[in-house]
Amino acid sequence: MTKKSTRLVPMAGMVILLAGPLQVATVAAAEGASAVAEGKAISFKRSKGNCLACHMIEGGESPGNVGPPLIAMKARYPDKAKLRAQIFDATAFNPDSAMVPFGKHRILTEDEIDKVTEYIWTL
Numbered sequence: 001m002t003k004k005s006t007r008l009v010p011m012a013g014m015v016i017l018l019a020g021p022l023q024v025a026t027v028a029a030a031e032g033a034s035a036v037a038e039g040k041a042i043s044f045k046r047s048k049g050n051c052l053a054c055h056m057i058e059g060g061e062s063p064g065n066v067g068p069p070l071i072a073m074k075a076r077y078p079d080k081a082k083l084r085a086q087i088f089d090a091t092a093f094n095p096d097s098a099m100v101p102f103g104k105h106r107i108l109t110e111d112e113i114d115k116v117t118e119y120i121w122t123l
Helices: 021-044 080-088 110-122
Strands: 007-011 014-018
Touching: 021 110, 080 110
Parallel strands: none
Antiparallel strands: 007 014
């Protein structure tokens, strides 16, 4: 009989007992799903990301048309870091960009930008 290895992993003020790689993957998937959901909420919130003010996003009401529709984002940004950089400060790539530099102007925190990036990349 083989013994499975177990280990304790501290996460956000709690300790989780993991019994192998399957549980690690499950925890990571749950965290990823949570980040996507939180990113969507930030993106749709008028006082935060407010992406709908300029972009069409599936499921969004009253989208704007200043920016391109947010579709096929993995094809448009195969490198997720470039998408994050665009959200952080679009003017770094195009000084004439109408997109708000969310990170540079501290409209969103680093964590919020990470979550918005996770969500937008799923579109």
